[in-house]
Amino acid sequence: MTTAPKMLTGLAFLTAAFCASLALGQTTMSPATVAEALFHPDATNTEHLIVQGSRLPRAVIAVLVGAALAVAGALMQALTRNPLASPAIFGVNAGAVFAIVLATTWLAVSAIHDLLWIGLGGATIAGALVYTLGSQGRQGPDPVRLVLAGAAITALFVSFTQALLVSNREGLDSVLFWLAGSVSGRSMDMVMPTLPLLLPALCVAMLLGRQINLLMSGDDIARGLGQNVARLKAMLGVLTVLLAGCAVALAGNVGFVGLIVPHMVRGWLGHDHRWLIPGCALAGATLLLVADVVARFLIMPQEIPVGVMTALLGTPLFIHLARRRLGHG
């Protein structure tokens, strides 16, 4: 199959997952009900209200967050030329979580809109720190140093977060579920402020496909062929922080999507970033939707936090990849 039909198949899977997310849950609904709820909503019908009020925002957030994280992961892996890079490992998650916990426990901020910007701020600071620390040499970001700096900054912010939570029991209770990663309980007006950031970032990332391909052949070659390597790397960094930061601010700590999805898509679509990045967006969205649906059923009526679900699904895949990909050490 050439690439275009594969993408269409991906789109079909995404749509199916989206519909499943709308139809399945503690009250399972028929496709007809879901269609009605979407296009002819009746304000007095409970099932319509469930679809519009909780399942639709949930599905939309899952799509956005999944796509953002997967694309951020692909960009990160290109930037560092490290197949085990992901936004979480680079400290962006931890920075956002710390900022939000700081705001809720010490500054008593509770409005979700404010928390969104605070989370994004935290993510940016962490990302900037890691990038700076990882690029001390003349060559720009050194892959190994970047990874280790990221891991260290993550540990830093995680420790600070723990410090805050340990001294404030009420604070701990109120952020526990959010920390674990969750796409439920949000309304559409929480998603709106992020769209002007997420959608353009995704588009720009997709348009950079060709340039990234060039970058992958090596800094010197790319420079020799006229590319502004430093500027491209900086752009990739900014895009990653934006995408991952918004994702964390919306959904908390959702791991593994940025790590696993690019590998899966590479196996499916090849290394051409012009296809890889849109493919990642599709696959990431689908994965998160599926994880969210499964998370609803395992311990009903309670739900497993979706961030945990992605880790549980992602670990076996990750292990397999680590062994296969790093064969030459």
Added chain:
Amino acid sequence: MPLHPSFSMPVPTGFCVALLSVLILMTSASCAAAATAKDGIRVVSHAQGDTRISGTPQRVVTLFQGANDTAVALGVTPVGVVDAWAEGKNYDYLDAPLAGVPHVGLETQPSLEAIALLEPDLIIASTRRHEKIYPLLSQIAPTVSLATVFDIRRTLEVMGQALNREDRAQELWNAWQQRLAAFRQQASRQLGDRWPMSATVLNFRADHARLYLDGSYAGSVLHDLGFTRPPAHPERQWVLKLTTKESIPIIDADVVFYFMASEPAVRDNFEAWTRHPLWQNLNVVREQRVYPVDRVDWSLAGGILGANRMLDQLFHHFQLDQGS
């Protein structure tokens, strides 16, 4: 002079002797018991072994809320208590009895130095919280440890023994049993065949809602009162953490009691949950049997006084006469 009393009742001699011996034995036994109690060495069995306590302890340190409560109920003012989880250093209902009592820190991590400096002669702890520091506590003073923090009966029993106030403890327990019986009687009389009712206990938090099941403190008290478990609830568990409003149907029961903290985030969450159509659709909401109750009494206090206050609220909500 006759050697036997000249009663005209045909009581057999053997029986008299036997009765007399029994009486003598009983008297001497109770004297011995009283003597033991006076000399003081009682052995109290508790969750972490047996502790020998001598005399009547005068300086008690209580390390969990239920113990604070029970000590006051038994008429003892502790020389050191731990901080409450809400409402300031002490719960409002214990503010007066515990006024001026020094605090030794958090329930989960009391300051061992502070406890040692108070030179107590008895410490009441809980395995749930203090298992790790039990050896250290025992070195400061005889320490008695309860397995959980909210078993009002066991706490009352063990503390009664340890503090040498078993009679008072028994009185309190009997009074509690009587109130329970009164409630059951009146509820069934008033509600007829709507009784027994199934009950849900709900706690709203900032980002989720908690459903306390029959394994929890409030659940077990309701169980003793005769309330039943809604069929949809799992058995013998403590709590369900509900993170999505789609789980609202599981809340349905004949009556719902809810409580929450007063932070704005919690209030917002409460509004969001109760405005949801699934909530409006619940039978219990339609029949307006959703009652707010006090957070401290229903989940934080865990002692006999708090339990009685919980019962007060129940009498009030069902408009039953507390007089009897």
Added chain:
Amino acid sequence: MDRRRVRFGPVSMAFSPRTLVVISGLLLVSLAITGVALSVGHVTLSPMTVLHHLLGNSTGPERFIIDTLRLPRIVMAFLVGAALAVSGLILQALVRNPLASPDIIGISGGASVAAVAFLSFLTPWLGIQWLPVAAIGGAAIAAIAIYSLAWQRGVTPVRLVLVGIGLSAAMGAATTLMITLSPISTTMTAYVWLTGSVYGADWGDVRALAPWLIVLLPLALFHARAIDLQEFGDHLATGLGLSVQRNRLVLLALSVALAGAAVAHAGAIGFVGLIAPHIARRLTDRHFAGLAPVAAMVGGLLVMIADLAGRTLFVPLDLPAGVFVSAIGAPFFVYLLYRQRY
């Protein structure tokens, strides 16, 4: 650099006098801090009172506080810091990257999963004295998992680190899952454990941890030459007669055992294994035989001071030592990265 050789029968080691000076200096500082730590707390006692109680036969609450509450806690903090520091030092040599440490590589993660699982589900049945065993078991299993997953005709440092980082993320998720599903009362206990704390340490705990150090530290010193060789790279080390893969396994086991024992008793204190070796490198030369004692003392001091700060700065709160280790360690670490001094 001026080094003297010391011979004990078949074993010889090279020391530089400078190292001995540094070690003595650190010893003095440790004693001074111990003195301060014994004097302050919920109640402040003068140093004379402290000495009187330590040397005399007094009884009473003050004696109890010094002897049974403060002293074991201080000793415990020191031992934990020392174990973590040496573990980090070995790991950094193995991985050939000065940014490696037991927490980054997933060992703490394994201990955390086991400990939180134990706290959430098993404590009512087994009793909390088995918590350290569970934690060490978790650390060992994590280490075995990381090693075997990184093994493909041998283990290279890069693979080891990256697999470790990846598995850490997975274990973090498992820990989070258990905390969200656990009975409420254990959430705070679990969080304190994850931060790292020596609250409630008594002589029993010290007696449980000390043997690990008494056995493992000399063992590590015994391998001093091998550790130095590992830093040169596989080819050179093999050329110099080292059986690289087997040696790597032994050293990894040493590092895991030290870190596991420390974490098992004090929770997942982070950063010590990262920072202490770096500070040690500034103070003395690069050979393991000299670095190890210095790093151990620096690590011990770090945790001791952090615990002291935690229990005195915010009286009546007793904050876990782990919080202050990060508060001191993290900015310092960032400074190191910035200065690129490695």
